[in-house]
Amino acid sequence: MLRWCTLTMDPVEEIKARLPIEELVGQYRQLTKKGRNFVCLCPFHNDTHPSMVVSPDKGIAYCFACNAGGDIFSFYQSIEGVDFRQALKDLAERTGVALPETPVATGAKKDEKERLRDCLESAQNMYRQKLKEHSVALQYLGDRGVPAQQIEEFGLGVAPDSFSETYEHLLKEGFSRSEILGAGLAVQKDLKEGRIYDRFRNRLMFPIHDAQGRIVGFGGRTLGEGDAKYINSSEGPLYNKSAILYGYHAAKEAMRSAQRAYMVEGYFDVLACHRSGIHNVVAVSGTALTSQHAKLLRRSCDTVVLCLDQDQAGRDAAERAFHILSAEGLHVRSVAIVQKDPAEAAQQDPHALQAALESAGKPYIESVLEAADTSAIQSAEGKRMLLQRVLPLLASVPSAVEQEHYLGMVAAALHTSKTALYEDLARLPGRVQDSSESIVAQVPVEKGAHTQPFSKVEIALGLLLLYPSCRPLIRELIEPAEGFAASFYAAIAALPAGAEMQPDALDIAPEYQERLNVLLLFCEEHNMHNWSEVLAYTKVRKQCACANHENLQHTLRGLHDKLLEAQQQGRGTDETQIKNQYQQVLKLARLAASG
Numbered sequence: 001m002l003r004w005c006t007l008t009m010d011p012v013e014e015i016k017a018r019l020p021i022e023e024l025v026g027q028y029r030q031l032t033k034k035g036r037n038f039v040c041l042c043p044f045h046n047d048t049h050p051s052m053v054v055s056p057d058k059g060i061a062y063c064f065a066c067n068a069g070g071d072i073f074s075f076y077q078s079i080e081g082v083d084f085r086q087a088l089k090d091l092a093e094r095t096g097v098a099l100p101e102t103p104v105a106t107g108a109k110k111d112e113k114e115r116l117r118d119c120l121e122s123a124q125n126m127y128r129q130k131l132k133e134h135s136v137a138l139q140y141l142g143d144r145g146v147p148a149q150q151i152e153e154f155g156l157g158v159a160p161d162s163f164s165e166t167y168e169h170l171l172k173e174g175f176s177r178s179e180i181l182g183a184g185l186a187v188q189k190d191l192k193e194g195r196i197y198d199r200f201r202n203r204l205m206f207p208i209h210d211a212q213g214r215i216v217g218f219g220g221r222t223l224g225e226g227d228a229k230y231i232n233s234s235e236g237p238l239y240n241k242s243a244i245l246y247g248y249h250a251a252k253e254a255m256r257s258a259q260r261a262y263m264v265e266g267y268f269d270v271l272a273c274h275r276s277g278i279h280n281v282v283a284v285s286g287t288a289l290t291s292q293h294a295k296l297l298r299r300s301c302d303t304v305v306l307c308l309d310q311d312q313a314g315r316d317a318a319e320r321a322f323h324i325l326s327a328e329g330l331h332v333r334s335v336a337i338v339q340k341d342p343a344e345a346a347q348q349d350p351h352a353l354q355a356a357l358e359s360a361g362k363p364y365i366e367s368v369l370e371a372a373d374t375s376a377i378q379s380a381e382g383k384r385m386l387l388q389r390v391l392p393l394l395a396s397v398p399s400a401v402e403q404e405h406y407l408g409m410v411a412a413a414l415h416t417s418k419t420a421l422y423e424d425l426a427r428l429p430g431r432v433q434d435s436s437e438s439i440v441a442q443v444p445v446e447k448g449a450h451t452q453p454f455s456k457v458e459i460a461l462g463l464l465l466l467y468p469s470c471r472p473l474i475r476e477l478i479e480p481a482e483g484f485a486a487s488f489y490a491a492i493a494a495l496p497a498g499a500e501m502q503p504d505a506l507d508i509a510p511e512y513q514e515r516l517n518v519l520l521l522f523c524e525e526h527n528m529h530n531w532s533e534v535l536a537y538t539k540v541r542k543q544c545a546c547a548n549h550e551n552l553q554h555t556l557r558g559l560h561d562k563l564l565e566a567q568q569q570g571r572g573t574d575e576t577q578i579k580n581q582y583q584q585v586l587k588l589a590r591l592a593a594s595g
């Protein structure tokens with residue numbers, strides 16, 4: 001636990017006071033007012049109707065369908081994929097709350113990842129300097145229409161045409177051999193000999209950042225002949241290509257406000273879109289699209305517009321992308337341009353590119369149907385070919401309403417009936433999957449979809465808090481042994497009889513305050529909060545009995561396991577003792593069941 005060397009208000013509380021939960025969540029999802037609360041589409045699961053409840057009173061945003069969310073810190077951690085420390089830093093900055101310097105942090109050794117980032121930054125500084133003197137690279141960038149201001153903004157550079165210059169430079173800057181290797185900037189060719197080579201040689205360098213805008217690696221385009229056109233940093237503690245999208249951090253704000261992201265193929269395409277005034281653009285780098293990429297996008301928008309290369313490889317990539325993005329509940333559209341890619345389009349006709357992108361194209365399935373050869377689908381063979389392609393796409397559409405809509409379109413295009421299509425769809429042998437594991441579209445699993453977020457005793461205690469007149473019933477409840485329930489039990493038992501109590505004034509361990517608020521929201525969502533006194537008494541009493549039953553069953557299972565263990569290990573005295581305990585608890589359980 002962090003400790004603050006100040007007597008003023010705890011920064012965590014101060015940030016909470018300054019940043020209402022609805023304001024934070026509202027920056028990611030559109031909120032709809034519902035009674036005292038708001039609701040919105042849950043960003044953490046494939047949600048089709050608003051499942052996330054946002055409670056301004058309780059400072060909680062929670063989805064009871066997938067059990068995700070919490071207070072502003074929990075929500076921010078989940079949606080940005082950061083740890084508590086980073087969330088505290090970001091939200092403090094946003095709300096203008098000063099964080100006291102923790103004495104531990106100053107002068108302490110930087111952690112491994114920070115060292116690797118410093119190493120990458122140091123390399124980037126060198127690459128940027130090199131570019132300034134590199135006429136060939138500057139000429140090349142000029143030919144591709146990249147202006148000086150964009151070179152600066154995106155931090156482009158050049159890796160020198162040398163096997164060791166970068167490595168030597170970083171050693172001089174104080175980085176160790178293993179740090180340079182860990183940052184993915186060097187390659188150890190021969191393990192015995194231990195010689196190290198620069199990974200990037202004579203390449204135009206694009207720094208790659210994570211969602212928070214911190215450098216994690218590079219993509220390098222060759223400036224010579226005969227080498228691989230593009231290579232990326234090797235994967236390491238910072239760079240995981242399956243989870244990183246090029247340009248994401250620069251696109252984040254624009255994606256959120258438009259609820260839309262453009263997906264292009266290359267670094268130059270990303271730059272081209274920015275020049276055309278489109279800032280919500282990302283590209284995969286060095287890998288095919290994965291479901292992790294799709295989840296990352298899902299945090300910031302609900303629609304992805306594909307603008308991939310206009311060739312067969314690009315069309316195949318679009319089809320795979322459609323399956324993967326749909327599986328995460330994203331709407332997928334497609335923009336067709338006459339040029340090869342957005343980079344070429346921006347050079348030939350930047351205004352046309354902007355207009356094409358801003359139109360956001362067409363829903364992907366529609367674009368596939370339109371691109372189909374109309375003369376070919378007159379024949380049975382032609383219909384079969386198109387169906388083979390379109391049926392798996394239809395199967396991937398997450399919303400039933402949308403699926404129905406496209407089914408109608410396909411039926412019309414093929415001059416067949418919807419019923420016939422439904423039959424074909426039902427016969428489809430599961431989802432089509434590619435052999436490459438990175439692009440296997442996963443059917444979204446709603447995590448913990450059918451599990452209750454709270455135990456029976458937790459709900460019983462929640463009800464005792466909500467109904468002061470029922471509080472004497474706490475005597476009927478078996479005292480929980482540990483965790484939130486134990487802390488909550490002690491707090492309620494200590495309350496003066498019949499007193500109304502604000503939940504945040506309850507004497508409960510601070511680490512449980514969030515769980516308590518989620519529990520009260522749970523009770524509210526399940527209409528447990530406005531029963532009449534008489535009804536409440538019956539219901540609470542029943543809940544206490546259920547909680548006791550759950551508790552005793554749990555104890556019995558524990559004793560049973562202990563007994564088996566004692567028997568196996570031949571501990572005779574323990575065995576007798578446990579047996580006695582077991583009999584006593586069993587008696588209690590029977591008594592509870594009959595009462």
Ligand SMILES: [Zn+2]
Binds near residue numbers: 042064067
């Ligand atoms: Zn959810």
